[in-house]
Structure formats: structure tokens, C-alpha cells
Amino acid sequence: MTHKPIEKVPNEDIAAEVQPEVGELTRNASRGKITATVLLTVATIFAGMLGPMQSAVNGQLGSYLGDGHAAAIVSFGAGLVLMFIIIAPRTKTRRAFLALPRHLANGTIPWWNFFAGLCGAVIVLSEGITVGALGVATFQTALISGMVVSGVLCDRLGIGVAFKQLLSTPRIVGAALAIIATILVVAPGYETPHVLALAILPFIAGLLAGWQPAGNSEVGRISDSMLVSITWNFLIGFVFLVVAFLLRAATSNVEFRLPDVWWLYLGGPLGLLSIALMALLVRGLGLLLLGLASTAGQLVGSIGIDGLIPAFGATIHMVTIVGTIVALIAAGIAMTPSRKIPKTPVGRAQ
Known part of the structure; x- marks a missing residue:
């Protein structure tokens, strides 16, 4: 009985048949990744627009109450109540929150993180005081510019980051452009010195905001919950604002009242929604692209609110638009990673 020999398919033939399929799969995966990135970027831009919306609401709240300080208390109070509703029913988050004062007393992490x-x-206080006079676009640009400068300095000093980064030329240029952006957006108010003085508030708030994520992150780490960290963040801010208001009330004639318009309570919840969305979106975009897209959303949203909703905003000048564009460029340049500063041996100056 004879057996027919088995024909062997050359390796080259197999490769020729498989290669087009592999290439098609690779191209499909690449297209899918690009599509996902575009969709996430668009979502982040819209999430960034929540910041100007919060500023607009808090600005209107300040004008309604006639007191930006009282407006900040209402905004923070609304956010705090919402966070308590979220964490209180769960035993884990409730216990973690109640344990934070003990961590503070024991020095589990540096006290300033708390x-x-x-x-x-x-930031919320400056919204209630200045947005009515400055407009949302000017406020947001000054705030973001301060955050850009703060981010460059915090990276250099190692605040809230795993390693220090050198002050490279791009980062210095980005910080300088951020300051120029602030000057541009306040340019229409040069004839009114009080407007210029008001613009300093959001810029200073942006400078202070550099170490806020670092502190919240550390509190989130020891409590094993960012929800707990955010609640603690709102509690500290609320207590500070209330104590300061009581001191004002003891030395001057001030009055606190609650607004009777429902949407004026949305400032705090809008801030919470923005934080939650950013926490979800960063997983798919990474910090750099998230930062750029959210900054773009903040600036575009600011111009949109001032231009489309006159009751919420202010007059849009061409120099304001130029300033917001410069601020976006500044953020993009300043976010460019710089060379790490190597750790020096203990006992040797850095």
C-alpha cells in the first residue's frame, strides 16, 4: 500500500497569508485607539467647561447676596452636604473620614496636607468677589495663569510630585507667557484700578492651587478613598470660610442669608462633578493630554459664557480672546516634561 506524501506549505506562504490579516488588525486597533482618544479628549474639554460654569454661578451668587464671602460659604456648604450624603451611608468611607483627625494628631503625614x-x-471666595466685575473669561485666565506658574514652581521644588524637575527653558517661557496672558486679559480695565486689583485674587488663588492636589492625594492615600479626601477638603474650606465670616460679623455689620433661587446652589456640585469626571478621564488620556484638554475647555467655556450669556459674563474684548489663547499656549509649554533632578546623597546640599 502506497502513501501519498504530505505536501509541506512553505513558511513564506504562511507568512504571506497571515501578514495581511495581522496588518489589518493592527490598523483597526490603531484607528480604535485614535477614535477613543479623540472622544475622551472631547469629553475632557466639556468637563473643563464645568469650571467656568461654576465660576459663573458663584459670581452670580455673590452679586445676588451682595457678599462674595457669604457666596463662598453657600457654595462650599452645598458641596459639603452632597459629599456627606455620598460617604455617610458606607461604613468604610464613614470610618475612614472619622479617623482623619487621629491621623492629623499622630502626624501620619505632614500636617499641611490636611x-x-x-x-x-x-478660589471659591475669589469667584464670589471678582467674577461679577471681571467676567468669567478674565477670572479663569488669571486663575489658570497662576496655576501654570505654580505648577512650574511645585515641580522644581518637588511639591506633590515624586521627583523634582529642572527649570528648563520651555517651562520658564510657559510661566512667563502665563503672566503675559493675565496682563492681556486685564488690559481693558487699566482705567479702573479696582478691576486690576480684583484680578490679583484669582491669580493668587491659582498660585496656591499648586499644592492642593498634593495634599488631597496624600489624604486620599491614608484614607484609601478619594471620596473621603474630597469631603475633608470641603470641610476644611467650609470651616475656614465660616470662622472668617464670624470674625467679620464680630467687627462689622454683615448679614448672612440663603438665596431663594435653586440654581445658585449648584456651584459646589458643579465643582464635584468636574473633579469626578477628571478622575475618570485621566485613566484614558494621561495627565498631560488631560491637562491640556481641560484647560482648553475652561478657556473656551469662559469665552462662551461671557459672549453668549451676558447676564453671567462681561464684555468680550479682542485682547481677552488673545489672552486666553496665550494662556492655553502657556499651559501647553509649561506642561512639557523637564529633566529630572537626581537625588543627592544625604548630608549633601542640593
Whole structure:
């Protein structure tokens, strides 16, 4: 009985048949990744627009109450109540939150991490005081410019980051452009010195905001929950604002009242929604692209609110638009990674 020999398919033939399929799969995967990145970027831009919306609401709240300080208390109070509703029903988060004062007393982490909420309080306070006079675009540009400068300095000093980064030329240029952006957006108010003085508040708030994520991150680490960290952040800011208001009330004639318009309470919840969305989106985009897209959303949203909703904003000048574009460029340049500073041996100056 004879057996027919088995024909062997050359390796080259197999490769020729498989290669087109592999190439097609690779191209499909690449297209899918690009599509996902584009969709996530668009979502981040819209999430960034929540910042100007929060500023607009808090600015209107300040005008409604006639007191930016009282507006900040209402905004922080609304956010705090919402966070308590979220964490209180769960045993784990409730216990983690109640344990934070013990961590503070024991020095589990540096004490200043527990007071990062003061930065948020300053930002919301400056919204209630200045947005009505400055407009949303000017406020947001000054705030972002301060954050750009703060980010460059914090990276250099190693605040809230795993390693220090050198002050490279791009980062210095980015910080300088951020300052120029602030000057541009306040340019229409040169004839009114009080407007220029108001613009300093959001810029300083942006400078302080550099170490806020670092503190919140550390509190989130020891509590094993960013929800707990955010709640603590709101509590600290709220207590600070209330104590400061009581001191004002003891030395001057001030009055606190709650607004009777429901949407004026949305400032705090809008801030919380922005934080939650950013925490979700960063997983798919990474920090650099997330930062650029959210900054773009903040600036575009600011111009949109001022231009499309006159009751919420202010007059849009061409120099304001130029300033927001410069601020976006500054953020992009300043976010460029710089060379790491190597750790020096103990006992040797850095």
C-alpha cells in the first residue's frame, strides 16, 4: 500500500497569508485607539467647561447676596452636604473620614496636607468677589495663569510630585507667557484700578492651587478613598470660610442669608462633578493630554459664557480672546516634561 506524501506549505506562504490579516488588525486597533482618544479628549474639554460654569454661578451668587464671602460659604456648604450624603451611608468611607483627625494628631503625614482645602476656599471666595466685575473669561485666565506658574514652581521644588524637575527653558517661557496672558486679559480695565486689583485674587488663588492636589492625594492615600479626601477638603474650606465670616460679623455689620433661587446652589456640585469626571478621564488620556484638554475647555467655556450669556459674563474684548489663547499656549509649554533632578546623597546640599 502506497502513501501519498504530505505536501509541506512553505513558511513564506504562511507568512504571506497571515501578514495581511495581522496588518489589518493592527490598523483597526490603531484607528480604535485614535477614535477613543479623540472622544475622551472631547469629553475632557466639556468637563473643563464645568469650571467656568461654576465660576459663573458663584459670581452670580455673590452679586445676588451682595457678599462674595457669604457666596463662598453657600457654595462650599452645598458641596459639603452632597459629599456627606455620598460617604455617610458606607461604613468604610464613614470610618475612614472619622479617623482623619487621629491621623492629623499622630502626624501620619505632614500636617499641611490636611489643610489643602484652604486653597479651594480661596478660589471659591475669589469667584464670589471678582467674577461679577471681571467676567468669567478674565477670572479663569488669571486663575489658570497662576496655576501654570505654580505648577512650574511645585515641580522644581518637588511639591506633590515624586521627583523634582529642572527649570528648563520651555517651562520658564510657559510661566512667563502665563503672566503675559493675565496682563492681556486685564488690559481693558487699566482705567479702573479696582478691576486690576480684583484680578490679583484669582491669580493668587491659582498660585496656591499648586499644592492642593498634593495634599488631597496624600489624604486620599491614608484614607484609601478619594471620596473621603474630597469631603475633608470641603470641610476644611467650609470651616475656614465660616470662622472668617464670624470674625467679620464680630467687627462689622454683615448679614448672612440663603438665596431663594435653586440654581445658585449648584456651584459646589458643579465643582464635584468636574473633579469626578477628571478622575475618570485621566485613566484614558494621561495627565498631560488631560491637562491640556481641560484647560482648553475652561478657556473656551469662559469665552462662551461671557459672549453668549451676558447676564453671567462681561464684555468680550479682542485682547481677552488673545489672552486666553496665550494662556492655553502657556499651559501647553509649561506642561512639557523637564529633566529630572537626581537625588543627592544625604548630608549633601542640593
